[in-house]
Amino acid sequence: MPRGSLPGERRGGRQRGTPNKKTALRNAAITAALKNPDILPLDFFRSQMANADLPLDRRIMAAEAALPFVHSKPAVIRPDPPSSIKYGEPAPRVKVRLVPVAATTETPTPSAAGSEGNGQHLSPLDFLLGLMRDAETPPQLRDKVAHIVAPYVHAKLKPSPRPPNAFVVDDQFGFVIDPAVAKALMDDHWRLCDLERTAPSGREIKELQASTAARRKALVCPPGYTWSDVEKDSDRIGHFGKKRRAPAPHNKLTAEEEAEEAHIWARRDSHANSAEAIEENEVTERIFELNLKCFSRDRSPDHHREILNLWARYPRVAPRPENMDYATAYHEERIKRFG
Numbered sequence: 001m002p003r004g005s006l007p008g009e010r011r012g013g014r015q016r017g018t019p020n021k022k023t024a025l026r027n028a029a030i031t032a033a034l035k036n037p038d039i040l041p042l043d044f045f046r047s048q049m050a051n052a053d054l055p056l057d058r059r060i061m062a063a064e065a066a067l068p069f070v071h072s073k074p075a076v077i078r079p080d081p082p083s084s085i086k087y088g089e090p091a092p093r094v095k096v097r098l099v100p101v102a103a104t105t106e107t108p109t110p111s112a113a114g115s116e117g118n119g120q121h122l123s124p125l126d127f128l129l130g131l132m133r134d135a136e137t138p139p140q141l142r143d144k145v146a147h148i149v150a151p152y153v154h155a156k157l158k159p160s161p162r163p164p165n166a167f168v169v170d171d172q173f174g175f176v177i178d179p180a181v182a183k184a185l186m187d188d189h190w191r192l193c194d195l196e197r198t199a200p201s202g203r204e205i206k207e208l209q210a211s212t213a214a215r216r217k218a219l220v221c222p223p224g225y226t227w228s229d230v231e232k233d234s235d236r237i238g239h240f241g242k243k244r245r246a247p248a249p250h251n252k253l254t255a256e257e258e259a260e261e262a263h264i265w266a267r268r269d270s271h272a273n274s275a276e277a278i279e280e281n282e283v284t285e286r287i288f289e290l291n292l293k294c295f296s297r298d299r300s301p302d303h304h305r306e307i308l309n310l311w312a313r314y315p316r317v318a319p320r321p322e323n324m325d326y327a328t329a330y331h332e333e334r335i336k337r338f339g
Contacts, residue, residue, distance in 0.1 A: 219270035
């Protein structure tokens, strides 16, 4: 007849150190997944998530680990800031809008390391949402899953920092330019001004002059943008310069004002490529040639008459109003003398 067990002696049942069924199943699943020496962490987690033989809490843990590598959280949309224009300030020349940078929600392509039927096609977000909505899921697990997926379904209400390069300028003339290019063009101008004062013959200034000229030549002047609009843009730029020279802390431009300043600066520079500006440059050169002829031996009354006609047709190239009467009288007197 067998004797009874001694104090502390165990007979039958699971021996100490032997894993239970849940642990043994988990270890078997991990061992099976790791048989592929090239498996990636994301593939490993997704295979664990898709394995219906694993305990549900283990599958949820694997889905939570894979979630940030497959899905992105919704972008936070900030409301448009209130207008910073004060009474008496000139109105903006363009409308500057802040738009949210949309975050990508595309699911990465599964790695080739995963085998067919190992759950690589499953979406962690869909898996977790399905568990949360399943009435048979234990309440404590549904609550845990809801906490995990909430940041990937709902955008937070608190304000977030403004994304970079998120300003969009609505131009009434249709002038389009990358805000970064417009800012660089304006910065190069001021850098060129500083160099012309300090080192007017240096190598850096020559390179900067060439690059700035090439950038300006590439600008396309929008149709309908005339000299009167150039003057209005210049006035607006002067307002920004005056604000920068104001005593602190009133010498700072807002982000919207900086975007507007760079945009209308580039738009003003684009007018040099318009047919209107090119024609006036040719007229200016012609007047210069006629003035040289008026003081040469080959001078003729027709030279003086042509100058007066060009001044009448192109008032912008004519002398200033305080000098116009004297200049007109001079050419008329020459016409009478040599006519």
